[in-house]
Amino acid sequence: MPLSPLDRRSLVAGLAATPLAAALASASEPAQARVRTQAHIVIAGSGAGGIAIANRLARGLEGARITIIDGREQHYYQPGWTLLAGGIWPADRAALGNNGRYHPRGIEWVKDFVAEFNPTANTVVTRSGQRIRYDFLVVATGLQLNYKAIEGMDEAALGQNGLASVYASPESAASTWKLIDAFRRTGGRAVMTAPNTPMKCAGAPIKVTFLLEDRMREVGTRERAQISYRTGGAALFGVDVYHQDIGRRFEARGIEHHLQQRLTGIDIGAKRATFTGPGPEGAKSTVDYDFIHVVPPMSAPDAVRNSDLSWKEGPFAGGGWLEVNRETLQHRRFPNVFGIGDINGTPRGKTAATVKGGAPIVAGHLIRAIQNQAPDQQFNGYTSCPLITRVGSALLVEFDHDGNLVPSLPLIDPLQDSFFAWTMKVHLLKPAYVAVLRGRA
Amino acid sequence: MMYNLWLGLNIVIVMLLPVLWLVGLLALAWGATLVLALLRAPKAQWRKALPTSGLIGLVGMVLAFVLFPSLVGSSYANLDQFADWLFLIGTAVGVGVALLVATWPGLTCLKKAV
Numbered sequence: 004m005p006l007s008p009l010d011r012r013s014l015v016a017g018l019a020a021t022p023l024a025a026a027l028a029s030a031s032e033p034a035q036a037r038v039r040t041q042a043h044i045v046i047a048g049s050g051a052g053g054i055a056i057a058n059r060l061a062r063g064l065e066g067a068r069i070t071i072i073d074g075r076e077q078h079y080y081q082p083g084w085t086l087l088a089g090g091i092w093p094a095d096r097a098a099l100g101n102n103g104r105y106h107p108r109g110i111e112w113v114k115d116f117v118a119e120f121n122p123t124a125n126t127v128v129t130r131s132g133q134r135i136r137y138d139f140l141v142v143a144t145g146l147q148l149n150y151k152a153i154e155g156m157d158e159a160a161l162g163q164n165g166l167a168s169v170y171a172s173p174e175s176a177a178s179t180w181k182l183i184d185a186f187r188r189t190g191g192r193a194v195m196t197a198p199n200t201p202m203k204c205a206g207a208p209i210k211v212t213f214l215l216e217d218r219m220r221e222v223g224t225r226e227r228a229q230i231s232y233r234t235g236g237a238a239l240f241g242v243d244v245y246h247q248d249i250g251r252r253f254e255a256r257g258i259e260h261h262l263q264q265r266l267t268g269i270d271i272g273a274k275r276a277t278f279t280g281p282g283p284e285g286a287k288s289t290v291d292y293d294f295i296h297v298v299p300p301m302s303a304p305d306a307v308r309n310s311d312l313s314w315k316e317g318p319f320a321g322g323g324w325l326e327v328n329r330e331t332l333q334h335r336r337f338p339n340v341f342g343i344g345d346i347n348g349t350p351r352g353k354t355a356a357t358v359k360g361g362a363p364i365v366a367g368h369l370i371r372a373i374q375n376q377a378p379d380q381q382f383n384g385y386t387s388c389p390l391i392t393r394v395g396s397a398l399l400v401e402f403d404h405d406g407n408l409v410p411s412l413p414l415i416d417p418l419q420d421s422f423f424a425w426t427m428k429v430h431l432l433k434p435a436y437v438a439v440l441r442g443r444a
Numbered sequence: 445m446m447y448n449l450w451l452g453l454n455i456v457i458v459m460l461l462p463v464l465w466l467v468g469l470l471a472l473a474w475g476a477t478l479v480l481a482l483l484r485a486p487k488a489q490w491r492k493a494l495p496t497s498g499l500i501g502l503v504g505m506v507l508a509f510v511l512f513p514s515l516v517g518s519s520y521a522n523l524d525q526f527a528d529w530l531f532l533i534g535t536a537v538g539v540g541v542a543l544l545v546a547t548w549p550g551l552t553c554l555k556k557a558v
Binding site: 394416423430434435441 | 450456513518519521522524525526527532
């Protein structure tokens, strides 16, 4: 009798839980001393970083006033969107319900978006004009998807006519699978893209490419498709060893790849994409497609980008990323401001795993700042990206700020496909993410 | 190490949250059979019940070993690393031990003294 997804999940949960349970019986949460304060802490953003910090601060502080500002009601497990796009998870499995469900008790939730940051006046202004003063600020806004930077691109057209993007929304991720499923039956020309900007989950476009190719093999239509991967960057992945490895895998699987080719235009009706080479006057080329996966250029949200909080020079200034010290995650010019997650102008590190690594550092340093103490920990930029290479297998990719591999499980070879890494990605990391949200991991 | 244990414990708890009522019910049932078996001492046949519980555990272990890869949407063909096999064996052994422990007190009560 075939198992329903729910039955299967419950069984897997039980099976996975069993061997761990005995070993974990004696584990307990590290004790934390509470600090008394009347400080007002504003957290801009209620994504993974904002909520994780709110929970940690609520536990670490007594008497503090904590305000979260975010107009988004629903919380999604974004690392699961590639699983929706690959047809591995059903469309609703990445939904985590209302954001408020994960907020700590006693905090204030302003359901609006920050439109202006005024760090010299210690205030933020929301879109509706509400001015909120703070003693400490945590910037956790996430990043901005700039689909409009691609000429002719229309987000409303995603999910039709061979136009896919896993990043836009969970609906868009789920519709990517519908398009892949249709494409694998007909074949044709698939064009997979990546921008030349920093992006969240830099492995996602590669995962979607691998899954598309594997799904075609699954139904025996691989020879009917020509798959090309075009990135605006100078490498396939920001860590050289994986750039090389992915290149070899693409070659072995007949996926042609092109570097420094950024998607700058698209004619949705004619199914034609325009790519531009490096530099402002880069050479343009057009490619016809039957299926295209669009990954937009990404930047800091305009509110951060246009404020005093963004980098004013250096590699992160162009995207307007938050100017934080990469080790302490404290703002370099405004010591009562901290950053967490995708918004940070730090090398690499725009994944949920970066939030997991950064949240205890930010919360700890903010609590120390309340007590007029200097930061005492150094964040190494830990980032993890379980890179699905085919259905059933993944690479466990873990690295730091400098692109050094930092495997947390020494028995796992980070350059070899792994069933364990797959099981982690598909079944264990969503619960781990919820634990991070609750500030318990 | 302690952090990884803590993280693992949290993962287990979050995974079990949707079926917490069932876990609680099973834990209560197990606790009741354990108390019953202890109350029946010295009539409870712990040693006699062990082979049957062991057999149930063994069957569960074999089933887990065989079925786990497909239950997680993968297959034996994807067990490429030594650690993958270790993980599978560990999971299967865990299931087996859990079944042995779960059934032992109950079977102890059912076995009759000779």
